[in-house]
Amino acid sequence: MDKFATLNSVAAPIMRENIDTDVIIPINRLVGNAVRGSLGKWGFTALRYKPDGSENSEFILNREPYRGAQILITGVNFGCGSSREGAVWALQEMGIRCVVGSSFGDIFFNNCFQNGLLPVVLDRQVVESLAHEVETSQGAGRISVDLEAMTVTAPSGKRYSFDVEPARREALLAGLDEIGMTLRRAAEIAAFQADDRQQRPWVHEV
Amino acid sequence: MTARTLFAKIWDAHVVADLGDNAYLLHIDRHLLHDLGGSRGLLDLKDRGIKVHSPNLTFATPDHAISSAKGRAGTSKIGVELLQALRAETREAGIRMFDIDEPGQGIVHVVGPELGLSLPGCLIVCGDSHTCTHGGVGALAFGIGSSELAHVLATQTLVQRRPQTLRATFDGEMATGVTPKDLILRLIGEIGAAGGTGYAVEYAGSAIRALPVEGRLTICNLSIELGAKMGFIAPDETTYAYLEGRQFAPKGAVWEQAVAAWRQLPSDDGARFDREVRVDVAAIAPQITWGTSPEHVIAVDQRIPDPGGVADPSKRGGMEAALDYMGLKPGEPIAGTKVDWVFIGSCTNSRISDLRAAAAVARGRKVAPGVRAWVVPGSETVKRDAVAEGLDRVFTEAGFEWREPGCSMCLAANGETIPRGQRSVSTSNRNFVGRQGPGARTHLASPAMAAAAAIAGAITDVRRMGE
Numbered sequence A: 001m002d003k004f005a006t007l008n009s010v011a012a013p014i015m016r017e018n019i020d021t022d023v024i025i026p027i028n029r030l031v032g033n034a035v036r037g038s039l040g041k042w043g044f045t046a047l048r049y050k051p052d053g054s055e056n057s058e059f060i061l062n063r064e065p066y067r068g069a070q071i072l073i074t075g076v077n078f079g080c081g082s083s084r085e086g087a088v089w090a091l092q093e094m095g096i097r098c099v100v101g102s103s104f105g106d107i108f109f110n111n112c113f114q115n116g117l118l119p120v121v122l123d124r125q126v127v128e129s130l131a132h133e134v135e136t137s138q139g140a141g142r143i144s145v146d147l148e149a150m151t152v153t154a155p156s157g158k159r160y161s162f163d164v165e166p167a168r169r170e171a172l173l174a175g176l177d178e179i180g181m182t183l184r185r186a187a188e189i190a191a192f193q194a195d196d197r198q199q200r201p202w203v204h205e206v
Numbered sequence B: 001m002t003a004r005t006l007f008a009k010i011w012d013a014h015v016v017a018d019l020g021d022n023a024y025l026l027h028i029d030r031h032l033l034h035d036l037g038g039s040r041g042l043l044d045l046k047d048r049g050i051k052v053h054s055p056n057l058t059f060a061t062p063d064h065a066i067s068s069a070k071g072r073a074g075t076s077k078i079g080v081e082l083l084q085a086l087r088a089e090t091r092e093a094g095i096r097m098f099d100i101d102e103p104g105q106g107i108v109h110v111v112g113p114e115l116g117l118s119l120p121g122c123l124i125v126c127g128d129s130h131t132c133t134h135g136g137v138g139a140l141a142f143g144i145g146s147s148e149l150a151h152v153l154a155t156q157t158l159v160q161r162r163p164q165t166l167r168a169t170f171d172g173e174m175a176t177g178v179t180p181k182d183l184i185l186r187l188i189g190e191i192g193a194a195g196g197t198g199y200a201v202e203y204a205g206s207a208i209r210a211l212p213v214e215g216r217l218t219i220c221n222l223s224i225e226l227g228a229k230m231g232f233i234a235p236d237e238t239t240y241a242y243l244e245g246r247q248f249a250p251k252g253a254v255w256e257q258a259v260a261a262w263r264q265l266p267s268d269d270g271a272r273f274d275r276e277v278r279v280d281v282a283a284i285a286p287q288i289t290w291g292t293s294p295e296h297v298i299a300v301d302q303r304i305p306d307p308g309g310v311a312d313p314s315k316r317g318g319m320e321a322a323l324d325y326m327g328l329k330p331g332e333p334i335a336g337t338k339v340d341w342v343f344i345g346s347c348t349n350s351r352i353s354d355l356r357a358a359a360a361v362a363r364g365r366k367v368a369p370g371v372r373a374w375v376v377p378g379s380e381t382v383k384r385d386a387v388a389e390g391l392d393r394v395f396t397e398a399g400f401e402w403r404e405p406g407c408s409m410c411l412a413a414n415g416e417t418i419p420r421g422q423r424s425v426s427t428s429n430r431n432f433v434g435r436q437g438p439g440a441r442t443h444l445a446s447p448a449m450a451a452a453a454a455i456a457g458a459i460t461d462v463r464r465m466g467e
C-alpha cells in the first residue's frame, strides 16, 4: 500500500453531487485480472471524453493547471454506487492522492484507505469555500494536506482540521497492510469459529 | 437488559476482536464470489502465498461477465478467461462453484437466498455492492472492495466500523399497480441517494411484514442506492417458510435449533435507532426515474421536475446535467416518453414473482414495433421454474426475448449494452451515466411498469393498461 504523509498540490473541484463509481471508472475497463496500470487514461470517461473519443475541454481535469491535480475537491456523496475498487485505482493512476469532500460513498471510503488514497471529510461549507478559493485563483491556489497534523490548508492560508481514525492514520503513514495484521490473530479467529460452531452449527456445517 | 436492535444482535455475535475507535474484527459466515472479481482475489492470495482460510464458507458463481445469449454465445474473450479462471481457482482452493447450466448458477444475490445459503443472523459479504439484497432474509450483508475480498479469503474476517442505525417504517397498504420496487424508490426519492450513508437500515412496518421474501429482497437490494451499505428485515414466519427445505438450509433438529435462535433476532420493543423515517405506503403510486441518480424519481403520472426551482447550486447542476444526458425537458409529463429498449432482469427484479408480474402485463399483448425487450431470469432455477409455468412462452409470444440467467444489461460488462442515445426502461437498480452502456438512457421501474412500457412503446402508467 502507498504511504501518505503530506501533500501540496493543485486541486480540482468536481462539485456535482452523487458522482458514482460508474462515472469514475466504467465497468468495461475493469473486466479482466490484469487491468491495473491501464486505468488512468479511462478515469471519468463519460465526462472527460466526447463520444468521438476526443477530449472534452470543458471537463476540469482536461484544463491547465488542473490536469496535474493530485487533490480532488468533491461534491456530496462522491464515490457512491458500485463497490469497484477500480475507482480508487483509476484515481491513483491519474495521479490523485487525496479527495476532499463533505461525504463519500461508504464502500469507496473504505477502499481509499486500503490503497493509500486519503479521503478527507470536512464540513460542507468548508469544502465549498475551498472550491471557491481554487476557482477564483483559476487553479493557481494550491492546497496542502498534512496527515500527521490532520490539517488542510487553503490557498488563503486558512487552516482546517480533520479527523481520521488513529488506526487508519497510522496504517496510511506507515503503509501497513491489513491482511498481515489480521493474520497475527489466527488463534483468536480459530477460537471464535470453534465456539461458534457449538452455538450455530448451521453456519459452519454446510 | 437494554433493548437491542436486530442490527446490534447480529453485529455483536460476530465480533472476533474489538480493535478500538469503533473498529471491529468480524467473523464472516458466507463469502460469495462472482466472475468479475472472484478469481482476481484468489490469484492475489496465491501470489502472496496465503491459503484460503475457510473454503467451506465460500461459494462462487459466474454472472457479471458472461453473455445471456443461448449457449452463452458472444461472451468476450476476457469474459471467457474470467470464467475459466474462476473454475480453476475455486477448484484448487476447494470452493464450491455453481457453474453455467447448473441449478445454483445465477446472479449471486438471487442464488444466495434461493439456495438457503443466506440465512437469518448471518454476516454475508461479496465483492459487489448489492450484497445488501440478502438482508431480505434477516442477514447483515454488504458489499466489499477487492482488498477486503482478499482479506476475507485470507482470514474469514473483516475489519469494519460499526455504522449507525436507521429504521425506515413503511405502514399502510400498497395500492393496485404498486410493488416493493416502488416503495423503495419512493424512499430514495424522499431522503436522497446519500440519505442512508453511514447507516445500517432496518425496514419495518406493516407493509414490510405483509411482503413475501422476494419482495423483501427487492427492498433491501436498493439499500446501497440510499447510500447504506446494508439494509435488512427482521426474520419472521414468512422467512422460515421460504427457507425451509432449501438445499443449504439446515435440516431436522438443527433446523429447529436455528429457528429458535432466529426468533430471538428481531429488534426488541423500545430499541433505539439513531434515525427514524416513516413512509406512508398508501400514498405511493408506481415510480419511474427521470435522471441519472436513483433519487431522480417521480410517480409515473407526474411531470419531469424543473431544476430552475432548486436553490442548492450543486443539486441544480446535477439535475440540469441529468436532464441533458437523458434528453428530457422539464415540465413535460414523463408518461408518453418513447422508449427503445426494455430490460427485465437484475438482482433487483429477476425472481419468479417479478417474471410473473411482468408476464401478467405481457400476456396476450405485443411488444410495440421498434422496441427491443429482454427478459433475463435471475438464476438457472428461476429460469426452469418460469419455463415450467409457461412464462417463457408468454414472453416470446408477445415478442420479448427470453435469455439465459446472469447480470446481462444491468451493467454493460458482458457486451450487452443499450446503444448510445437510446432509451431503456429497466428493472435494475442504477440509472447512472453510462451504466447500461456509453450514452445509454436508463429509467428504473418495476417489472410490471417495464412490461407496460414494452407494450406501449413509451413510458406508461401500468394502472391504465386495461383501458
Ligand code: SF4
Residues within 6 Å of the ligand: B063, B064, B107, B108, B109, B128, B130, B346, B347, B348, B406, B407, B410, B411, B428, B429
Ligand atoms: S444484476 Fe446488476 S446490480 Fe445485480 S449483481 Fe449483477 S451487475 Fe450488480
